[in-house]
Amino acid sequence: MPKDKDELEQFEEQEEEEVEESSEEYIQESAITAETPTNTPPSILIDVTYDGKAGKALLKLYDFINDRIYYWYDNTGHRPYLITDIPPEEVASKYRAVFRVKGFDHMDVVSKFDPLEMRQKTYTIIYAKDPLSIGGGRESIRDLLPRSWEARIKYHLSYIYDNGLIPGMFYRVENGKLTRVGVEVPGDIRKLGEELYAGDDEYLGAFREWLPLFQAPVPPLKRVAVDIEVYTPQENKIPNPREAMYEIIAIGLAGSDGLKRVLLLRRPGMEMNPDEVGMLLSSDVELMFFDSERDLLKEFFKEIMAYPILVTFNGDSFDLTYIYNRALKLGFRKEELPIVLTRDGEARYVLGVHIDLYKFFSIRAVEVYAFGGKYSGGEKTLDAIASALLGISKVEREKPIGELSYIELANYNFRDALLTLYLTTFNNELTMKLIVLLARISKTPLNDVSRYQVSAWIRNMVYFEHRRRGWLIPNKEDVINAKGGVATKALIKNKKYAGAIVIEPVAGIYPSVYVLDFASLYPSIIKRWNLSYETVRCPDEKQANDPGNKPVPNLPHWVCTNMRGLTSLLVGLLRDMRVYVYKRLAKSEKDPQQKDYYNVVQAALKVFINASYGVFGAEIFPLYCPPLAELVTALGRLAITKTIVKALDLGLTPIYGDTDSLFLYNPDMGKLEELVNWVKEELGIDIELDKAYRILALSGRKKNYAGILQDGSVDMKGLVGKKRNTPDIAKEAVKDVVHLFSTIGGIGDVEKVTEAIKDRVKEYYLMIRNKDVPLDKLAIKMAVNKPISDYTKNTPQHVKAAELLSKYGVKVGPGDIIFFVKTSTKEGVKPVQLARIDEIDVDKYVEYLRTSLEQILDALGISFENIVGSRLM
DNA sequence: GCGGACTGCTTACCT
DNA sequence: ACAGGTAAGCAGTCCGCG
Numbered sequence: 018m019p020k021d022k023d024e025l026e027q028f029e030e031q032e033e034e035e036v037e038e039s040s041e042e043y044i045q046e047s048a049i050t051a052e053t054p055t056n057t058p059p060s061i062l063i064d065v066t067y068d069g070k071a072g073k074a075l076l077k078l079y080d081f082i083n084d085r086i087y088y089w090y091d092n093t094g095h096r097p098y099l100i101t102d103i104p105p106e107e108v109a110s111k112y113r114a115v116f117r118v119k120g121f122d123h124m125d126v127v128s129k130f131d132p133l134e135m136r137q138k139t140y141t142i143i144y145a146k147d148p149l150s151i152g153g154g155r156e157s158i159r160d161l162l163p164r165s166w167e168a169r170i171k172y173h174l175s176y177i178y179d180n181g182l183i184p185g186m187f188y189r190v191e192n193g194k195l196t197r198v199g200v201e202v203p204g205d206i207r208k209l210g211e212e213l214y215a216g217d218d219e220y221l222g223a224f225r226e227w228l229p230l231f232q233a234p235v236p237p238l239k240r241v242a243v244d245i246e247v248y249t250p251q252e253n254k255i256p257n258p259r260e261a262m263y264e265i266i267a268i269g270l271a272g273s274d275g276l277k278r279v280l281l282l283r284r285p286g287m288e289m290n291p292d293e294v295g296m297l298l299s300s301d302v303e304l305m306f307f308d309s310e311r312d313l314l315k316e317f318f319k320e321i322m323a324y325p326i327l328v329t330f331n332g333d334s335f336d337l338t339y340i341y342n343r344a345l346k347l348g349f350r351k352e353e354l355p356i357v358l359t360r361d362g363e364a365r366y367v368l369g370v371h372i373d374l375y376k377f378f379s380i381r382a383v384e385v386y387a388f389g390g391k392y393s394g395g396e397k398t399l400d401a402i403a404s405a406l407l408g409i410s411k412v413e414r415e416k417p418i419g420e421l422s423y424i425e426l427a428n429y430n431f432r433d434a435l436l437t438l439y440l441t442t443f444n445n446e447l448t449m450k451l452i453v454l455l456a457r458i459s460k461t462p463l464n465d466v467s468r469y470q471v472s473a474w475i476r477n478m479v480y481f482e483h484r485r486r487g488w489l490i491p492n493k494e495d496v497i498n499a500k501g502g503v504a505t506k507a508l509i510k511n512k513k514y515a516g517a518i519v520i521e522p523v524a525g526i527y528p529s530v531y532v533l534d535f536a537s538l539y540p541s542i543i544k545r546w547n548l549s550y551e552t553v554r555c556p557d558e559k560q561a562n563d564p565g566n567k568p569v570p571n572l573p574h575w576v577c578t579n580m581r582g583l584t585s586l587l588v589g590l591l592r593d594m595r596v597y598v599y600k601r602l603a604k605s606e607k608d609p610q611q612k613d614y615y616n617v618v619q620a621a622l623k624v625f626i627n628a629s630y631g632v633f634g635a636e637i638f639p640l641y642c643p644p645l646a647e648l649v650t651a652l653g654r655l656a657i658t659k660t661i662v663k664a665l666d667l668g669l670t671p672i673y674g675d676t677d678s679l680f681l682y683n684p685d686m687g688k689l690e691e692l693v694n695w696v697k698e699e700l701g702i703d704i705e706l707d708k709a710y711r712i713l714a715l716s717g718r719k720k721n722y723a724g725i726l727q728d729g730s731v732d733m734k735g736l737v738g739k740k741r742n743t744p745d746i747a748k749e750a751v752k753d754v755v756h757l758f759s760t761i762g763g764i765g766d767v768e769k770v771t772e773a774i775k776d777r778v779k780e781y782y783l784m785i786r787n788k789d790v791p792l793d794k795l796a797i798k799m800a801v802n803k804p805i806s807d808y809t810k811n812t813p814q815h816v817k818a819a820e821l822l823s824k825y826g827v828k829v830g831p832g833d834i835i836f837f838v839k840t841s842t843k844e845g846v847k848p849v850q851l852a853r854i855d856e857i858d859v860d861k862y863v864e865y866l867r868t869s870l871e872q873i874l875d876a877l878g879i880s881f882e883n884i885v886g887s888r889l890m
Numbered sequence: 891g892c893g894g895a896c897t898g899c900t901t902a903c904c905t
Numbered sequence: 906a907c908a909g910g911t912a913a914g915c916a917g918t919c920c921g922c923g
Binding site for chain 2: 908909910911912913914915916917918919920921922
């Protein structure tokens with residue numbers, strides 16, 4: 018199993034550039050099925066998919082009490098369809114070919130609300146017997162018509178929307194009919210919403226609708242983590258999972274029910290040394306030996322089928338794909354296998370759901386918002402993520418896989434399976450709960466939630482609401498055509514519109530600084546100003562010409578006041594539920610289990626809220642709406658500017674601010690409160706005290722400061738000394754100096770501490786001058802973000818170092834971090850492995866030390882040159 | 891032929 | 906591949922320089 022980044026990359030799909038989103042679903046090649054009873058106990062809906070053989074939507078339900086998986090096939094006659102504005106008679110006369118499509122079923126007339134034209138319209142709906150006949154197949158109805166809508170929505174999602182299904186919620190089958198199981202909501206929580214939204218039936222209704230999704234518990238989902246080892250004749254060469262040429266010699270299984278097992282292949286010439294048994298890392302791991310690989314796989318398939326959820330780390334690209342192809346090679350028939358490979362590189366688990374944690378943890382929004390960037394900045398390997406989240410450090414393997422003894426192999430193999438399982442169990446099953454909650458909010462099956470980015474989740478959530486309201490889902494081009502382009506210019510080249518404001522900070526040391534922060538500024542703006550793709554620049558002339566409908570005076574965009582915007586309502590609701598309900602509950606709840614759960618709820622909500630503005634400025638989002646995005650940032654600029662003016666008015670002293678924050682120097686507490694109230698009153702947005710510094714050092718650069726908070730902790734932002742690529746020696750110097758800085762108790766200490774800092778700086782300077790530093794502390798660690806061959810415009814230093822490395826046979830690819838030092842050799846750089854201390858370019862490192870330290874020294878008004886003497890060498 | 895001013899590319903950060 | 910704004914370093918280009 019590949020664990021290193023470059024190894025992972027080898028299996029990333031290269032050719033699957035699916036430009037067109039097809040409605041095609043995977044072909045169910047497997048004949049394995051679960052029971053389909055006419056009555057079931059309450060069960061959790063874990064997957065919704067399309068079964069090509071049955072030609073129907075298929076729901077997978079997990080009954081966690083009796084530990085059973087059930088299938089439920091659609092029996093309502095639901096069919097794939099598309100919508101067109103061509104009347105049926107015209108279809109019949111002008112587009113007769115539609116009827117000749119083999120999967121054509123029938124036509125009908127429907128009335129839908131067009132959110133762009135903002136009126137009810139009549140459409141023709143054309144049904145097909147299978148998704149491919151709508152679009153994606155050899156001959157499809159979509160391709161025969163000049164205009165169609167909703168023809169690119171994948172069928173299983175369409176099925177979810179039309180039936181109001183919520184993946185992750187509880188359902189039961191009663192006399193063959195699928196029904197949702199009710200959820201008990203405590204009266205005091207319901208009351209919170211009733212008070213919050215008194216008199217606003219739209220919000221109140223939505224609140225009641227959404228509450229059960231958060232109140233329904235997430236039951237323990239039985240799962241098994243899987244990891245395989247493959248024999249390879251060449252060391253450091255990872256076997257190709259598509260070819261599956263070599264033997265699978267071990268499969269590790271770690272179950273949430275306590276299963277600890279390694280299936281091992283007996284190999285000629287390898288003996289089991291009985292003395293070694295005591296060396297098993299976990300003594301209760303059960304080893305099972307097999308004489309044939311076929312039997313080993315047979316046992317594997319049998320074992321996993323006791324679980325509704327299969328968990329892997331990179332199983333889509335490696336483990337499960339390898340197993341699948343290897344099984345075919347060994348004579349298994351496709352129908353016998355519980356795994357199916359899809360065209361877009363997924364390895365699906367037929368009975369339940371396969372969750373590939375490599376994919377899930379690679380989702381940017383999960384990484385940043387749900388896990389607070391804890392594993393950011395490094396490699397996304399099992400070891401790296403496990404070490405960041407679980408604090409388990411890496412165990413090195415000393416020999417090639419093929420040379421390990423049975424016990425060594427079992428230890429190595431089982432450990433990875435166990436780590437994979439741990440990634441789903443730590444913090445009270447945080448990961449599983451998060452996935453289920455994300456599925457509920459987005460109406461997306463667990464399978465897709467764990468594989469698609471946040472824009473797909475938000476798309477699904479919003480599409481679901483369209484269908485619920487009987488709205489037509491517009492095509493992407495319709496939105497752009499109706500809403501037009503932008504009116505502002507970005508400061509950064511190649512960006513589409515203007516963003517946030519950053520206030521120019523004045524360098525200096527400031528005792529007692531209070532920071533005010535707009536509470537989720539952009540979502541609040543979306544709520545407060547009724548911003549939604551359909552309300553912004555709505556088609557009503559009267560609305561367009563009413564100056565009162567222009568939220569930003571110097572922007573030409575107006576916003577509809579007649580109806581509440583869909584996304585405004587959704588974002589507003591989710592934001593309120595997070596702030597007023599689940600953050601509060603998470604704080605007040607006594608039961609630790611329940612407290613943890615509320616925290617997962619508020620973290621899941623955070624993901625959606627934080628991404629809600631960005632998607633409207635992202636071209637890949639199907640409701641991409643630049644005027645909406647630019648209104649949000651413009652209103653943000655207005656909010657912070659007005660707040661600053663008011664602050665000055667009140668005699669407060671703003672010294673810095675960035676986007677949604679305002680730094681106030683030594684404020685009068687009464688005035689501060691006055692400002693907060695004014696903002697709430699006049700701007701209709703919440704602003705709150707975020708943090709307070711005992712002392713703050715502004716370097717004079719934007720996004721760049723260090724401060725000591727009231728609890729004595731250091732808060733460093735943007736300083737070079739904090740960046741990953743800065744050599745450790747410079748980082749240490751900064752850390753040292755900041756520590757000295759933190760000893761400043763009052764303004765009276767400044768001089769004394771300044772002297773101490775000067776001395777320390779000089780020490781570091783001399784250390785570098787005298788090359789009295791270990792080489793690895795001089796290493797610059799910089800990531801390669803694309804294939805080396807793609808650096809055509811220029812050759813940055815880290816790429817030069819990478820090229821030197823490749824001469825020694827070290828392969829470098831995207832995601833790899835290059836360690837290099839600056840040398841006085843011809844290239845100017847060398848990979849740290851190849852360099853000697855006497856080749857170091859001392860001046861360059863003094864320069865590094867200078868820029869790192871100056872960001873602190875500038876605040877203190879000290880010059881680096883003064884300390885070290887302007888010595889040019 | 892060389893150095894300074896400049897632009898553009900690249901990475902890592904902030905909100 | 907949810908957004909834009911900023912710091913910093915280096916590569917490469919242009920231009921002046923009697």
